[in-house]
Amino acid sequence: MSIDKSWFDEMEARIPHGEVRTRFAPSPTGYMHVGNLRTALYTYLIARHAGGKFILRIEDTDQGRLVADAVDVIYATMRRCGLTWDEGPDVGGPVGPYIQTERRDLYGKYAELLIEKGLAYRCFCSEERLEELHRDDPNAKYDRHCLSLSPEEIQAKLDAGEPYVIRQRIPEGSTTFHDAVYGDITVDNAELDDQILIKSDGLPTYNFANVIDDHLMGITHVVRGAEYLSSAPKYNLLYEAFGWEIPTYVHCSSVMFNDPVTGAVRKMAKRYGDPSYQDLVSQGYLSQAVVNYVSLLGWAPRGDIAEQEFFTMDELIAAFDIAGISKSPSAFDMEKLNYFNATYLRSLSPEEFAKEAEPWIRQAVKNEAYDAAAIAALLQARCEKLSDIPEKVDFFDALPEYGVELYTNKKSKTTGEVSLEMLKQTAPVLAGLEDWSQDAIHGALVELAEKLGVKNATLMWPLRIAAAGKAVTPGGAVEICRILGRDETLRRMKLGVEKLS
RNA sequence: GGCCCGGUGGUCAAGCGGCUAAGACACCGCCCUUUCACGGCGGUAACACGGGUUCGAUUCCCGUCCGGGUCACCA
Numbered sequence: 001m002s003i004d005k006s007w008f009d010e011m012e013a014r015i016p017h018g019e020v021r022t023r024f025a026p027s028p029t030g031y032m033h034v035g036n037l038r039t040a041l042y043t044y045l046i047a048r049h050a051g052g053k054f055i056l057r058i059e060d061t062d063q064g065r066l067v068a069d070a071v072d073v074i075y076a077t078m079r080r081c082g083l084t085w086d087e088g089p090d091v092g093g094p095v096g097p098y099i100q101t102e103r104r105d106l107y108g109k110y111a112e113l114l115i116e117k118g119l120a121y122r123c124f125c126s127e128e129r130l131e132e133l134h135r136d137d138p139n140a141k142y143d144r145h146c147l148s149l150s151p152e153e154i155q156a157k158l159d160a161g162e163p164y165v166i167r168q169r170i171p172e173g174s175t176t177f178h179d180a181v182y183g184d185i186t187v188d189n190a191e192l193d194d195q196i197l198i199k200s201d202g203l204p205t206y207n208f209a210n211v212i213d214d215h216l217m218g219i220t221h222v223v224r225g226a227e228y229l230s231s232a233p234k235y236n237l238l239y240e241a242f243g244w245e246i247p248t249y250v251h252c253s254s255v256m257f258n259d260p261v262t263g264a265v266r267k268m269a270k271r272y273g274d275p276s277y278q279d280l281v282s283q284g285y286l287s288q289a290v291v292n293y294v295s296l297l298g299w300a301p302r303g304d305i306a307e308q309e310f311f312t313m314d315e316l317i318a319a320f321d322i323a324g325i326s327k328s329p330s331a332f333d334m335e336k337l338n339y340f341n342a343t344y345l346r347s348l349s350p351e352e353f354a355k356e357a358e359p360w361i362r363q364a365v366k367n368e369a370y371d372a373a374a375i376a377a378l379l380q381a382r383c384e385k386l387s388d389i390p391e392k393v394d395f396f397d398a399l400p401e402y403g404v405e406l407y408t409n410k411k412s413k414t415t416g417e418v419s420l421e422m423l424k425q426t427a428p429v430l431a432g433l434e435d436w437s438q439d440a441i442h443g444a445l446v447e448l449a450e451k452l453g454v455k456n457a458t459l460m461w462p463l464r465i466a467a468a469g470k471a472v473t474p475g476g477a478v479e480i481c482r483i484l485g486r487d488e489t490l491r492r493m494k495l496g497v498e499k500l501s
Numbered sequence: 502g503g504c505c506c507g508g509u510g511g512u513c514a515a516g517c518g519g520c521u522a523a524g525a526c527a528c529c530g531c532c533c534u535u536u537c538a539c540g541g542c543g544g545u546a547a548c549a550c551g552g553g554u555u556c557g558a559u560u561c562c563c564g565u566c567c568g569g570g571u572c573a574c575c576a
Contacts, residue, residue, distance in 0.1 A: 025576095026576095027575085027576050029576090059576070061575095061576080123574095127574080130573095130574090138502095138572095139502075139503065139572065141572095163574095165574055182505095182506070182507095185505070185506080186505095187504070187505070188504080191503075191504050191505090191572080192572095193572080193573095195573095196573085196574055198574090199574040200574060201574075203574090205573090205574070205575085205576085206575070206576045207576090210576090225570095226506070226507095226569085226570065227569095227570055227571070227576095228570095228571090228576095229505065229506065229570070229571080230504075230505055230506090230570065230571040230572075231571080232505095233505095251506090253506085253507080253569085253570095254569070254570075256568095256569085266569095267569075267570090293513095296513065296514080296525095297513070298513090300513085300514055300515070301515095302515085306514095306515055306516095306523080306524080307515080307523075307524050307525080308524095309513090309514095309524085309525060309526095326507095326514080327506070327507060328506090328507050328508065328568095328569090329506095329507075329568085329569060329570090330512085330513065330514085331512060331513075332512095332513095333511095333512050333513065333526070333527085335512075335526060335527055336512070336513065336525080336526045336527080337526095338526085339525085339526055339527085340526090342539095346539080378538095380539090381538055381539040381540090382537070382538045382539075383538090392537095409536080411536090412535075412536080442535095445535085446535095449535095455535090456534090456535055457534085457535050457536085458535090459535075460535030460536080461535065461536070463535080464535065464536065465536090468536090470536090471536065471537090472536060472537045472538090473536065473537070474536095474537070474538075475535095475536090475537090475538095476534090476535045476536065476537090477535055477536085478535075479535095
């Protein structure tokens with residue numbers, strides 16, 4: 001088999017130089033892990049901080065695991081998170097295509113090149129033989145059975161159409177690679193298997209495709225999860241085999257999950273039902289809050305902003321620094337995400353918040369007479385995530401069944417008797433109020449309390465219980481009555497009086 | 502199990518030979534207050550352990566323990 005050298009030269013000629021280029025290379029599984037999101041974010045930030053290019057590449061070489069529409073999930077997630085890419089399957093670019101299955105022809109050529117150099121070889125071993133090897137020793141490396149095949153034997157097998165894979169021949173000695181986070185790491189090559197580069201279906205393995213693509217796309221910083229740390233020596237060996245420049249490795253520690261129920265800490269994984277980005281969004285978390293929180297999971301700003309924890313994307317771009325990435329794994333904490341989300345919700349303008357909240361309010365409050373914007377105003381400081389909303393406002397549509405014991409409250413100095421009296425006193429005042437506004441209702445009630453010689457709470461407590469039928473409500477008596485309207489307020493007060501009588 | 506990487510309060514973390522060891526979440530008080538929140542003030546709580554190196558170790562080295570990762574024709 002001969003290879004046209006000029007083809008390789010052309011591929012080399014396309015590679016951009018002189019700028020920082022990073023890539024996020026997910027496989028389309030239809031699911032964005034929080035850990036993946038963080039990796040994507042760091043990758044993006046490294047490129048943007050340096051004024052370089054951020055590239056999206058789809059790694060779909062595992063035909064058995066393809067998921068329909070999964071690529072759309074990736075696009076949508078990244079867009080919502082503000083991670084815009086300069087080159088990718090949909091926008092193109094100088095070193096495309098950006099989907100690995102569309103690049104399938106090129107990997108084989110590079111593998112052939114390695115065979116010519118004597119650094120890789122065809123392996124015809126059957127799965128059965130490999131299994132046998134592992135039966136004797138589960139940790140056995142490939143025994144290089146096919147390395148000793150003569151050219152004639154190989155040709156005969158090829159002619160016979162026997163399936164084969166291409167393996168890299170790992171040299172003797174040891175391999176040292178440098179990682180920007182972990183420093184220098186050395187491993188004995190004896191630990192490394194003669195890894196498969198090209199599978200028997202002709203497609204490259206992830207490890208091989210990754211190196212080829214990263215090189216051909218001019219990637220300068222290879223950012224990925226720490227689970228790839230032990231594969232890094234193999235990557236180095238491949239770069240060395242080709243004589244290519246080795247990029248800067250940036251391995252990020254894994255994200256653990258701090259289960260709020262059991263308190264257990266373990267690696268975050270879909271199979272345990274740990275939340276994905278999509279799960280969080282559907283639970284009413286804001287993308288910016290998630291991104292901001294995730295940015296701080298395994299990275300911390302340094303210097304005079306070491307104490308800052310709220311960042312816009314632009315601020316993250318300005319502040320991000322590889323030196324601030326931590327080596328130890330960190331636990332995803334829902335409580336702290338709640339805090340970030342609550343803070344982001346509160347930082348919204350009342351109009352923006354109402355827009356976000358309205359669908360959630362309408363899940364529980366179907367009655368259009370009750371103003372969603374007014375209800376939203378009560379909620380903004382009182383929810384950590386939008387999904388908290390429905391159960392907080394369900395009393396608007398339907399007054400819950402409640403017991404008279406709710407009327408007794410020590411701090412407000414109310415008992416059933418006192419409450420009954422307060423409701424009787426309040427009803428005519430509200431009935432006669434000309435203006436049903438917040439201020440007017442509030443003014444009238446405060447005036448009445450003063451006239452009766454009771455503290456505000458003594459008057460307000462029973463009114464709120466009668467209006468809402470709940471001990472805890474977003475907003476006070478005045479706000480709730482205002483939204484309910486005069487007729488409904490008086491109707492509910494009358495019910496309260498009946499209960500108490 | 503072999504190899505690799507980690508180990509500062511419950512969690513996220515600053516620290517990069519000399520500090521009363523930051524800050525944030527959570528938790529607990531107090532204040533504010535028409536409930537609950539929000540906001541304000543204050544508090545409890547940490548350098549895994551044992552050896553070195555050093556005048557001096559959270560910081561450097563070694564060991565132990567613990568945790569994680571990885572050992573596929575998966576990515």
